Amino acid sequence: MWAIFKREIKAYFLSSIGYIFLSVFYLFSGYFFYATSIMAGRADLKYVFSNLLVILIFLLPMLTMKLMSEDKKLKTDQLLLTSPVNLFSVVFGKFLAALTTLFFGVLIMFVFAGVLCFLATSFDWIIFLCNVLGLLLLGSALISIGIFISSLTENQVISVISSCAVILLLFFIDGISATINMNFISKALSSLSIIRPYNEFTYGLFSLPNIVLFFSFTIVFLFLTARVLEKKRWAS
Amino acid sequence: MIEVVGLTKKYGQRVAIDDISFNVNKGEIVGFLGSNGAGKSSTMNILTGYISATSGKVKIDGIDILEEPIKAKKKIGYLPETPPLYMDMKVSEYLDFVFELKKVKQDKKSHLDEICELVKITDVKDRVIKNLSKGYKQRVGLAQALIGSPELLILDEPTVGLDPKQIIEIRNLVKKLGESHTVILSSHILSEIQAVCDKVIIINKGKIVANEKTENLSNIISADSRILLDIIGNQDEIYQVISGLDEVESVEKLNNINNINNIDEIYSFSIKSKNGVDIRKIISKAVVDAGSIIIGLRLSGFSLEDIFLKLTDSKSDQDFDQDQDQDIFLSNQEKEKIKKTLVDIKDKVIDNLSRIDVDDIELEKFKIKKNNIEGDE
Structure with a gap:
């Protein structure tokens, strides 16, 4: 697992993907920080976090698009699948690499927090840390969806577009569920929402069910990805 | 080392491998021979646990590849048809990665250095893989398979796409590896298998058509082998002398060949000995004693090509595409x-023509010959 983690982290920063991801992330978070905290005179980063969500919809698929599909294309999956390793650890190594890259991005928030701490009379670190946790949890759920989709195709363009589409769908799922009249369907749909729990984190609400929700999202999709790899062996 | 029983692989309706069984003993170099699409790669992918079989069992050193995949995979080093290389990494980084991926417990530096030395990639260790030549990429692929000192090496067409010099180097390397490993090697080039392997398994349309020691295979049809003789002298007399020998079963006069200087007529014979015994000594003596000169004397033994053709022809129930046949025997480099x-x-020929003082009629003759050669080309 660590071998794969290390290789993928290296791959991000040997190619331009890692740098593009971080620079876009820093650029937008910097802008949001300036617009919603400094200019608005707020001593919190609530709106920075909630606006970043929109950016992540497009940025995270960029991180995950090639994680599985490239192996298929370059046939390096033959190395991974014939090595004495467990399939889930292959997937998990790749997942961790993407999550770590996201974490590098999120680190900038600590700088912003430091600035606010310096400028404002009071800064609530608890809410801030809750926000960071929420962002990372949401990130891991979206990354696992991206990895799953990446494992279904050899083509990175298909991978990135479908990941964006699925994540957008999740983004709008609250709206969609509200338009459906049948109670149980709309309830089922809204329970899939990952935006509402994320927004709760940005308010500083630390709730266990939300954490469990993100965790289960992540584990289910990573598990499915491992099954996709396994299915290759059984496909006839 | 490997035990395969009743292996079958279906892709939808298509049967890629049809109920094959074989064993490979420790220390053997076994060649998997077959045309493209015969089922070689599928078999190898199943042996390594990359894909699973529709039915049948594979045991590596007594361990079932499906029941205990991790344990079994530890014993295998696999070089697939396309070497599984990460093009953006340096060779040394890539080997480090594979070392860690396979969780090898040996000393990293000395182990990797040893392998690099063996496959001769030490001088490209710091280069990015995508910039390497195909031969070097293949070697890096081979190095990857050797990491962790697996007992069994499975190499899928290791020489495909290489130039003749690289082919010879890789062959020698495989031979060398065969001294300390069990090796399974696939190829559609027969001379390669003949040069490297102890045993040949020939696959055609997903079925094993032969599973023999390399030398046995040639012996199978050696009874059919003939001796070709070219002489300068009296054709009829020599014919009588040879057909009079006890060891000779039959003699056939072949078309005469005019030698270039056209001084002497060369006569050729095709001789079949009794029980396929090599009787060149006897023939040579008899011809010389009869006062003729031997220009050429050779065995036209069957090569693996002939054996392959014979086996696939007689055993395949469906028509065998002639064009495909040609491709089996000749790689592009050989062509x-x-x-x-x-x-x-x-x-x-042209060079000789210009030197020899010949009259116009002879010159015409040679020109016709020359044109024939060009036409054949």
């Missing part, structure tokens, strides 16, 4: 080689 030889011969 190039033959073409080059032909051109060389043509040049030599």
Whole structure:
């Protein structure tokens, strides 16, 4: 697992993907920080976090698009699948690499927090840390969806577009569920929402069910990805 | 080392591997021979646990590849048809990665250095893989398979796409590896298998058509082998002398060949000995005693090509595409080689023509011959 983690982290920063991801992330978070905290005179980063969500919809698929599909294309999956390793650890190594890259991005928030701490009379670190946790949890759920989709195709363009589409769908799922009249369907749909729990984190609400929700999202999709790899062996 | 029982792989309706069984003993170099699409790669992918079989069992050193995949995979080093290389990494980084991926417990530096030395990639260790030549990429692929000192090496067409010099180097390397490993090697080039392997398993349309020691295979049809004799002298007399020998079963006069200087007539015979015994000594003595000169004397033994053709022809129930046949026997490089030889011969003929003082009629004769050669090309 660590071998794969290390290789993928290296791959991000040997190619331009890692740098593009971080620079876009820093650029937008910097802008949001300036617009919603400094200019608005707020001593919190609530709106920075909630606006970043929109950016992540497009940025995270960029991180995950090639994680599985490239192996298929370059046939390096033959190395991974014939090595004495467990399939889930292959997937998990790749997942961790993407999550770590996201974490590098999120680190900038600590700088912003430091600035606010310096400028404002009071800064609530608890809410801030809750926000960071929420962002990372949401990130891991979206990354696992991206990895799953990446494992279904050899083509990175298909991978990135479908990941964006699925994540957008999740983004709008609250709206969609509200338009459906049948109670149980709309309830089922809204329970899939990952935006509402994320927004709760940005308010500083630390709730266990939300954490469990993100965790289960992540584990289910990573598990499915491992099954996709396994299915290759059984496909006839 | 490997035990395969009743292996079948279906892709939808298509049967890629049809109920094959074989064993490979420790220390053997086994060649998997077959045309493209015969089921070689599928078999190898199943042996390594990359894909699973529709039915049948594979045991590596007594361990079932499906029941205990991790344990079984530890014993295998696999070089697939396309080497599984991460093009953006340096060779040394890549080997480090594979070392860690396979969780090898040996000393990293000395183990990797040893492998690099063995496959001769030490001088490209710091280069990015995508910039390497195909031969080097293949070697890096081979190095990857050797990491962790697996007992069993499975190499899928290791020489495909390499130039003749690289082919020979890789072959020698495989031979060397065969001293300390069990090796399974696939190829559609027969001479390669003949040069490297102890045992040949020939696959055609997903079925094993032969599973023999390399030398046995040639013996199977050696009873059919003939001796070709070229002499200068009296054709009829020599014919009588040879057919009079006890060891000779039959003699056949072949078309005469005029030698270039056209001084002497060369006569050729095709001789079949009783029980396929090599009786060249006896023939040589008899011909010389009869006062003729031997220009050429050779065995036209069957090569693996002939055996392969014979086996696949007689055992395949469906029509065998003639064009495909040709491709089995000649790789592109071999075709190039033959073409080059032909051109060389043509040049030599023309060269000789210009030197020899011949009259106009003879010159015409040679021109016709020359044109024939060009036409054949």
